[in-house]
């Protein structure tokens with residue numbers, strides 16, 4: 001299959017590829033995620049028990065404490081950060097976390113990623129030019 005490229009807005013530079021993990025729920029990195037392991041630890045969250053480490057994490061937007069930026073950085077320092085992130089609409093807490101952790105992040109894709117993507121799909125994210133590419 002030819003890769004399908006969807007344009008968006010680059011928020012955090014860099015490029016990376018990997019398996020999609022979709023979260024219909026917003027993410028509060030402080031409280032929802034264990035910074036030591038990358039596991040979602042909030043039983044109320046739709047990804048409870050799953051691990052965001054090494055995934056292309058797709059979620060609507062961040063929420064909660066400004067400390068969330070530093071939790072993203074902790075994830076990065078601990079080697080358990082997502083390889084890339086995609087938001088419907090990014091907000092400053094996740095943007096800062098992604099930028100200081102050098103995690104590529106795009107938002108505002110021309111097609112709704114929740115309609116196009118499924119868990120486990122292989123995609124690439126480019127935060128320099130602002131796009132997501134579906135490989136299969």
Ligand SMILES: C/C(=C\C(=O)O)CCOP(=O)(O)O
Pocket residue numbers: 064065066067
């Ligand atoms: C910097 C803060 C707490 C700390 O040092 O642990 C305050 C964070 O305030 P939020 O209203 O949660 O953003």
